[in-house]
Amino acid sequence: MIQDSQVTSRFHAHAVRTRLLSTFMICAMASCGALAGCAGAQHAGGSRSVRSAPLADAWRQLADGGIASARELFAAYNTPQQPHLIRGEALFGLGKCELAATEPAGDAARAIALLKEASPLLAGSGATGAVETALAEAYLRQRFYELAREHMERGYHFLDGTERVRAAALVAILYEHEGFDALAANWRERAGPFADGAEFTEMRAAILPPAPPRPAVAELPAAPPAGKSAPQQSALVASKPSGARIVMRKEWGAGPPRRKQLEPMGPIKLITIHHTADEQPLVAHSLRDVYDYLRRLQSFHQNGNHWADIGYHYLIDAQGRIFEGRPLAYQGAHAGSGDLNEGNIGVALIGDFDRTRPTAQQLASMKKLVDQLLKSHRLPHGKVTAHSALREKAGLGHTDCPGRYMMPHFRRMFAP
Numbered sequence: 001m002i003q004d005s006q007v008t009s010r011f012h013a014h015a016v017r018t019r020l021l022s023t024f025m026i027c028a029m030a031s032c033g034a035l036a037g038c039a040g041a042q043h044a045g046g047s048r049s050v051r052s053a054p055l056a057d058a059w060r061q062l063a064d065g066g067i068a069s070a071r072e073l074f075a076a077y078n079t080p081q082q083p084h085l086i087r088g089e090a091l092f093g094l095g096k097c098e099l100a101a102t103e104p105a106g107d108a109a110r111a112i113a114l115l116k117e118a119s120p121l122l123a124g125s126g127a128t129g130a131v132e133t134a135l136a137e138a139y140l141r142q143r144f145y146e147l148a149r150e151h152m153e154r155g156y157h158f159l160d161g162t163e164r165v166r167a168a169a170l171v172a173i174l175y176e177h178e179g180f181d182a183l184a185a186n187w188r189e190r191a192g193p194f195a196d197g198a199e200f201t202e203m204r205a206a207i208l209p210p211a212p213p214r215p216a217v218a219e220l221p222a223a224p225p226a227g228k229s230a231p232q233q234s235a236l237v238a239s240k241p242s243g244a245r246i247v248m249r250k251e252w253g254a255g256p257p258r259r260k261q262l263e264p265m266g267p268i269k270l271i272t273i274h275h276t277a278d279e280q281p282l283v284a285h286s287l288r289d290v291y292d293y294l295r296r297l298q299s300f301h302q303n304g305n306h307w308a309d310i311g312y313h314y315l316i317d318a319q320g321r322i323f324e325g326r327p328l329a330y331q332g333a334h335a336g337s338g339d340l341n342e343g344n345i346g347v348a349l350i351g352d353f354d355r356t357r358p359t360a361q362q363l364a365s366m367k368k369l370v371d372q373l374l375k376s377h378r379l380p381h382g383k384v385t386a387h388s389a390l391r392e393k394a395g396l397g398h399t400d401c402p403g404r405y406m407m408p409h410f411r412r413m414f415a416p
């Protein structure tokens, strides 16, 4: 009984917050009341403003809160006779009207349908960032957090400046909500100083339910002699899925990537496991040694192989520590060809597993990271491959990677 009423009241509080958030997001996140504001001009290649002249009036009405007249003006251009871009813009405008309407409130499901119809018509117009942001906003209203996060994650790559930072912040918050702490930290990093500011806290409070009423003592690393209440506390702590911590690029002192050479990652399809098979094995295991090693590896990949950046997205050392390699936003250089690298996350375990065995900590971290990545990108269990199998399937030359001592573990953990 008590539990039920708690659930109900929390649900209500959450609904209120979600409404608040919508207003907040329209003002703050999708501040481009019209397309021209953010993604438009910069990404249209200068050739054409996305906000077209025929619809300028409609956008103005929307910005001034004249939803009904904006709707009418947009609707007039939502006809098959219109060129794709105009019709796409009209549909996008109609979707934005649904999101902006308050009395009566707009229909999020209808907004999603309109925006999804607009999206392909506007492909390449420079509006992708704004459309994805609006889709994220609509899904957020429906409390489809995963879908909201996916659209915001995609939109991020098409946004600039403040919009990009806000998008990263939202993705971080949604990952946190899903319990993917390491990925949340990754995206918080991308949000930069914004993630330490008041606006981020406000945004977070608007999206996430209040922190569970956790007794303060549960936060302490070593509670004084475990009394009767100890099991209850640890259950509380354990109920939160703890993501593996990832040591960020900044921490190990990565150099900048060669931006012009970077390719966007595209939708994630696969995870590939490697070993680094270094000629000179990494024998020392202090964190400083590993940092040095990673910087050498990055330098070798950039200056020896002429790649844009370190090849792998994640690296795991013998202690089981996970390091961020190339940011996940960009295709790696690990699979063997450009095509194979598309949408393919490269995870490398540091070592040569043709000669030595991976450590238990290394294997445990690999499993944890891979499971987290599969879940957050909604990939089925079987979407993990060993480098050797991937190359073989693609008809490329043989590789022993990730090594004969790794393969039994790989099969045990990831066999479909």
Ligand SMILES: [Zn+2]
Pocket: 273, 274, 275, 334, 387, 399, 401, 402
């Ligand atoms: Zn490999």
